[in-house]
Amino acid sequence: MDELTERQRYLLTLIIHDYIQHAHPVGSKYLVNEFNLGLSSATVRNELSTLDEKGYLRQPHTSAGRVPTEDGYRYFVGHLLQNTELPSPTRHMIAHQFYQMPYDVEQWMRLAASILAQHSHAASVVTAPHPEEARFKHLELIQTRGRQVLMILVLQGGEVDQQYITLTEPVSQQQLSEAAQSLTNRLVNASADQVGHMALNLSGLEQDIARLVLQEMKSVNINPMGEVFLDGISHVLAEPEFVDSEDARMAIRSLEERSILRDLLVSSHPTSEVGGVQVLIGGEGTRDELRQCSLILTQYGVPGMVTGMLGVMGPMRMPYGRSISTIRFLSSLLSDLVEDTLTEA
Amino acid sequence: MDELTERQRYLLTLIIHDYIQHAHPVGSKYLVNEFNLGLSSATVRNELSTLDEKGYLRQPHTSAGRVPTEDGYRYFVGHLLQNTELPSPTRHMIAHQFYQMPYDVEQWMRLAASILAQHSHAASVVTAPHPEEARFKHLELIQTRGRQVLMILVLQGGEVDQQYITLTEPVSQQQLSEAAQSLTNRLVNASADQVGHMALNLSGLEQDIARLVLQEMKSVNINPMGEVFLDGISHVLAEPEFVDSEDARMAIRSLEERSILRDLLVSSHPTSEVGGVQVLIGGEGTRDELRQCSLILTQYGVPGMVTGMLGVMGPMRMPYGRSISTIRFLSSLLSDLVEDTLTEA
DNA sequence: GTTAGCACTCGATTGCTAAGAGTGCTAATT
DNA sequence: AATTAGCACTCTTAGCAATCGAGTGCTAAC
Numbered sequence: 214m215d216e217l218t219e220r221q222r223y224l225l226t227l228i229i230h231d232y233i234q235h236a237h238p239v240g241s242k243y244l245v246n247e248f249n250l251g252l253s254s255a256t257v258r259n260e261l262s263t264l265d266e267k268g269y270l271r272q273p274h275t276s277a278g279r280v281p282t283e284d285g286y287r288y289f290v291g292h293l294l295q296n297t298e299l300p301s302p303t304r305h306m307i308a309h310q311f312y313q314m315p316y317d318v319e320q321w322m323r324l325a326a327s328i329l330a331q332h333s334h335a336a337s338v339v340t341a342p343h344p345e346e347a348r349f350k351h352l353e354l355i356q357t358r359g360r361q362v363l364m365i366l367v368l369q370g371g372e373v374d375q376q377y378i379t380l381t382e383p384v385s386q387q388q389l390s391e392a393a394q395s396l397t398n399r400l401v402n403a404s405a406d407q408v409g410h411m412a413l414n415l416s417g418l419e420q421d422i423a424r425l426v427l428q429e430m431k432s433v434n435i436n437p438m439g440e441v442f443l444d445g446i447s448h449v450l451a452e453p454e455f456v457d458s459e460d461a462r463m464a465i466r467s468l469e470e471r472s473i474l475r476d477l478l479v480s481s482h483p484t485s486e487v488g489g490v491q492v493l494i495g496g497e498g499t500r501d502e503l504r505q506c507s508l509i510l511t512q513y514g515v516p517g518m519v520t521g522m523l524g525v526m527g528p529m530r531m532p533y534g535r536s537i538s539t540i541r542f543l544s545s546l547l548s549d550l551v552e553d554t555l556t557e558a
Numbered sequence: 559m560d561e562l563t564e565r566q567r568y569l570l571t572l573i574i575h576d577y578i579q580h581a582h583p584v585g586s587k588y589l590v591n592e593f594n595l596g597l598s599s600a601t602v603r604n605e606l607s608t609l610d611e612k613g614y615l616r617q618p619h620t621s622a623g624r625v626p627t628e629d630g631y632r633y634f635v636g637h638l639l640q641n642t643e644l645p646s647p648t649r650h651m652i653a654h655q656f657y658q659m660p661y662d663v664e665q666w667m668r669l670a671a672s673i674l675a676q677h678s679h680a681a682s683v684v685t686a687p688h689p690e691e692a693r694f695k696h697l698e699l700i701q702t703r704g705r706q707v708l709m710i711l712v713l714q715g716g717e718v719d720q721q722y723i724t725l726t727e728p729v730s731q732q733q734l735s736e737a738a739q740s741l742t743n744r745l746v747n748a749s750a751d752q753v754g755h756m757a758l759n760l761s762g763l764e765q766d767i768a769r770l771v772l773q774e775m776k777s778v779n780i781n782p783m784g785e786v787f788l789d790g791i792s793h794v795l796a797e798p799e800f801v802d803s804e805d806a807r808m809a810i811r812s813l814e815e816r817s818i819l820r821d822l823l824v825s826s827h828p829t830s831e832v833g834g835v836q837v838l839i840g841g842e843g844t845r846d847e848l849r850q851c852s853l854i855l856t857q858y859g860v861p862g863m864v865t866g867m868l869g870v871m872g873p874m875r876m877p878y879g880r881s882i883s884t885i886r887f888l889s890s891l892l893s894d895l896v897e898d899t900l901t902e903a
Numbered sequence: 904g905t906t907a908g909c910a911c912t913c914g915a916t917t918g919c920t921a922a923g924a925g926t927g928c929t930a931a932t933t
Numbered sequence: 934a935a936t937t938a939g940c941a942c943t944c945t946t947a948g949c950a951a952t953c954g955a956g957t958g959c960t961a962a963c
Contacts, residue, residue, distance in 0.1 A: 240925050253937050258926065276925045276944045316706070316722035353698045355712055358901070361661065363718070365710055367700055373708070375718055377661035390739070446791060447811040456801075466792040556703070585956050598906050603957065621913045621956050 217267070222293060224260055225269055229281050229289045233530050236453050238278030283495040283529065286507070290492050290533055299538045311546060318342065318371065321550065322442045325523065325543050330445025333509075333536035335527025336468060341439030342514050342521040342551050344370045347430040349400040349408060354389035354422065362389060364422070366429055369402065370519040371554045374433065378425055384418060392418050396426070405430040439521060441471050452528045454505060463502040468526065473500065477508070477524075489544075490537050495529055505529065509536050513544040514551045521547065562612070566605055567638060570614055574626050574634045578875050581798045585623030628840040628874065631852070635837050635878055644883045656891060663687065663716065666895065667787045670868065670888050675790025678854075678881035680872025681813060686784030687859050687866040687896050689715045692775040694745040694753060699734035699767065707734060709767070711774055714747065715864040716899045719778065723770055729763060737763050741771070750775040784866060786816050797873045799850060808847040813871065818845065822853070822869075834889075835882050840874055852876050858889040859896045866892065 217225070227248055231239050241257040244250065250257065261279055264270045269285035272278070281289070298304075307328055314320050322339050329337035348369040355363040360380045367373050396419055400408055405427060412423040446465055455461035467473040477499055486492065490511040496503030507529045514520035523544055525536050562570070572593055576584050586602040589595065595602065606624055609615045614630035617623070626634070643649075652673055659665050667684050674682035696712040705725045712718050741764055745753055750772060757768040791810055800806035812818045822844055831837065835856040841848030852874045859865035868889055870881050 238925090242925075254925090255927095255937055255939090256935085259936090262927075272926080274944060276923090276942090278925065316724070351700045353700075353710065355696045355698075357716065357899070363712065363716070365698065365718075367708065371702065371708070373710075373720055379661070394735070444814065447807045447814060450795070450807045450810065462792045462795045465795065469789065469792055554702075583956090587956075599956090600906055600908090600958095601904085604905090607958075617957080619913060621911085621954085623956065 217264075217288075221260055221264055224257065225264060225281075225285065225289065226293045228270065228279060229285065229293075232281055233532060236530060238273055238280050240278035243278065281529075283497075286494045286529055286533075290487065290494070294487065294534055294537070296488060297534055297538055299542045304542055307542065308546060311550070319440075321547070322440070323444070325547060326442040326444035329523065329525060329539060329543060330448060332539040333445075333525045333527060333532065334448050334451075335525050335531060335536070336443065336445045336449050336465075338468065338474060338522070338524040338526065339442045339444075340474075340521045341442070342370065342372070342519045342547075342554075343437070343439040344368055344372060344433065344519045345517055347372075347405055347433040349403045349426070349430065352393045352397045352400070352422075352426060354393040356384075356386040356389055359383055364425060364429075366426060368430075368433065369555075370551075372433070372439070374429055376425075376429060380418075380421065388418065392422055395419060396422060400426070405434055437475065441474060443468055449527060452530070454528045454530065460505045464506050464526065467500070467502045473502070477510075487537055488541065490541055492533065492537070507531050507533075509533070509540055511540055511544045513547040515548070515555060519551055519555060521551075523547070562609075562633075566609055569602065569605055570609060570626075570630065570634065571638045573615065573624060574630065574638075577626055578877060581875060583618055583623035583625050588623065626874075628842075631839045631874055631878075635832065635839070639832065639879055639882070641833060642879055642883055644887045649887060652887065653891060656895070664785075666892070667785070668789070670892060671787040671789035674868065674870060674884060674888060675793060677884040678790075678870045678872060678877065679793050679796075680870050680876060680881065681788065681790045681794045681810075683813065683819060683867070683869040683871065684787045684789075685819075685866045686787070687715065687717070687864045687892075687899075688782070688784040689713055689717060689778065689864045690862055692717075692750055692778040694748045694771070694775065697738045697742045697745070697767075697771060699738040701729075701731040701734055704728050709770060709774075711771060713775075713778065714900075715896075717778070717784070719774055721770075721774060725763075725766065733763065737767055740764060741767060745771070750779055782820065786819060788813055794872060797875070799873045799875065805850045809851050809871065812845070812847045818847070822855075832882055833886060835886055837878065837882070850874065852878075854878070854881050854885055856885050856889050858892040860893070860900060864896055864900060866896075868892070 224244065227244060228239050231247070241254040241261060244257055245252060245254050261270060265272070265279065268282055269288055270279040271282050273280055310324060310328070311321060314324065318341060322341050326337045326339040329339065349366075350369045351367040353365040355365070357363055357377070360383050362378050362380060362384075363375060364378050365373065365375045399411060400423070403411065408423060408427045408430060412420055412427060415423055446468065449455055449464060450461055455464075490509060493499065493508040493510070496506050496508070499508075503526070505528060506526055508524060508526050510522060510524040512520050512522055523540050525531075525540060527536070569589065572589060573584050576592070586599040586606060589602055590597060590599050606615060610617070610624065613627055614633055615624040616627050618625055644652075655669060655673070656666060659669065663686060667686050671682045671684040674684065693714040694711075695714045698710040700708040700710070702708055702722070705728050707723050707725060707729075708720060709723050710718065710720045744756060745768070748756065753768060753772045753775060757765055757772060760768055791813065794800060794809060795806055800809070835854060838844065838853040838855070841851050841853070844853075848871070850873060851871055853869060853871050855867060855869040857865050857867055868885050870876075870885060872881070
């Protein structure tokens with residue numbers, strides 16, 4: 214069930230490219246004419262027939278042309294897709310957009326999601342960089358009213374968590390500032406566990422605050438990813454396979470419910486992988502909602518330290534080449550940005 | 559073109575309710591049977607005919623039942639919709655969800671968007687509370703690396719803006735903290751203009767920072783709304799009027815591009831209004847993309863001080879009653895929360 | 904003002920046919 | 934042994950006519 218002849222591989226490539234572009238079953242005669250193969254349609258038919266037997270193609274009905282199967286796409290992505298890079302002008306344009314932006318993670322994320330959606334003509338998912346293990350950097354406490362206090366916790370890597378907390382009794386801004394500064398000095402660079410230990414040696418206000426910091430850091434540790442940014446949902450609806458809208462609804466629904474994303478991004482499913490980029494075809498290994506879809510995912514950031522994910526969701530009939538190149542380029546770009554953020558002066 | 563008899567109003571109400579529920583043209587015979595009118599279908603036909611002439615109903619084709627026109631919906635919303643409140647248990651359930659949440663604006667927004675989408679079976683839009691005019695409350699500066707500094711600006715009303723800034727030369731955390739504290743003392747409660755004036759009397763680091771604060775506050779003043787939260791996009795796709803997907807794509811696209819929302823939320827279009835809630839039917843006064851849609855919008859917060867918007871976008875055939883009650887209830891709930899935030903101890 | 908009755912309209916459904924696209928198979932060719 | 938021409942077969946699609954039925958408007962009677 215394995216080896217394909219050179220010609221079969223070529224034909225499979227042609228069919229997939231053509232089908233991705235036109236969304237129409239492609240037949241033997243059409244192939245011969247369109248691509249000036251020096252062959253007769255009958256020969257091509259024989260080849261298609263074996264491709265069919267091997268499970269890479271199928272016919273929607275007896276008298277239709279061929280359409281790639283999931284396995285077909287998988288073979289294509291795994292063996293036939295040459296590993297192109299984004300053209301240099303495009304790369305520069307994208308990089309330029311990032312570097313002329315204010316230094317703001319949220320805006321980077323939005324930009325990345327937008328670019329990704331635009332280049333892949335599909336829905337994009339980007340998660341904010343998230344530390345593998347939270348490490349304390351800085352704490353601020355700001356009085357709002359009465360016992361309510363805004364706690365701002367900055368982690369190594371630049372993640373900023375803000376949270377309103379309620380103390381047991383009113384405290385002046387003066388006291389809060391002192392506590393914050395004292396804790397900041399004590400806790401710099403501490404992990405959650407270390408914060409936990411240190412909290413034992415504290416008392417009063419500082420201990421209360423330290424416990425809240427601990428709690429927040431723990432929840433950062435547990436939560437496997439940062440904020441999720443979506444874009445390009447409307448692209449998915451433009452695809453002909455989603456005109457009946459039922460499937461489209463399911464797919465979009467799964468994006469809206471970020472919980473599914475969580476599962477997806479966290480567990481790495483064994484599947485096609487092209488240079489660090491995961492390709493899930495036909496929603497393999499995920500829930501049924503995505504059976505019609507393909508996903509392209511990759512991690513960015515500094516492994517083991519601070520990472521985030523980039524992803525594209527579209528129909529199986531998706532421009533894999535372009536999507537993969539874009540995702541790979543964005544991944545390296547964001548990785549650089551994250552790395553910059555990490556290497557403290 | 560104005561006065562309708564009681565019976566005509568009743569029939570119009572029945573038709574609209576039924577059409578909203580079933581999305582099928584409703585005919586005279588069906589009405590008589592279904593609702594036990596003590597009338598013959600012929601009589602009803604006469605009435606429908608005048609309703610037709612007045613422009614409140616129309617027939618998709620000669621031999622079909624009646625369907626409400628935009629004007630029909632408008633009349634319904636303006637004159638026939640009795641101003642129901644959400645049932646008390648529902649109100650309590652919703653309120654409970656809010657009050658058992660951590661005190662966090664972002665989470666409130668998400669929750670509001672989610673509840674709104676769920677109750678209206680349509681797409682919801684919620685913007686974060688945004689001050690009419692920014693007033694300074696607190697400033698923090700946190701060293702990240704070299705000349706790069708995280709500036710956290712807290713405004714009266716609780717809005718927190720964070721931004722990475724780059725100084726002309728490296729400064730120690732010590733100096734930053736002092737500058738932040740000094741500025742905070744000086745600027746408390748200042749408007750953007752006042753910050754501008756005070757900046758003139760400062761020098762060195764403090765002046766640089768004050769200018770950045772000014773800039774940020776100005777941009778808050780210019781930007782008419784806070785962050786936008788969407789939910790329930792997939793609901794829109796479920797509606798039969800959007801199966802052909804082209805219109806749906808347009809509509810969703812307009813939501814994705816928040817710029818359109820801006821136009822929409824900022825300019826208040828003269829239109830049906832029910833107790834402070836604006837109802838735009840058939841996308842009146844907006845761009846063509848929303849011609850198929852209705853929007854229900856309202857403001858919440860403390861007028862003139864801190865406000866945000868709540869909105870629902872769905873097909874014209876939309877459960878106006880429920881959507882309006884939900885939106886109104888959420889609006890009062892969020893207003894209370896915002897007010898709480900404002901009334902400092 | 905209401906109603907029964909009737910002719911009429913027009914979308915939806917059904918059944919049929921013809922055209923067309925594409926296949927698989929076989930036998931002839933290289 | 935691979936290629937090809939030819940042909941029978943299958944199945945979708947478009948088009949067309951016939952029928953059905955829901956729903957209307959109108960008129961005349963109550």
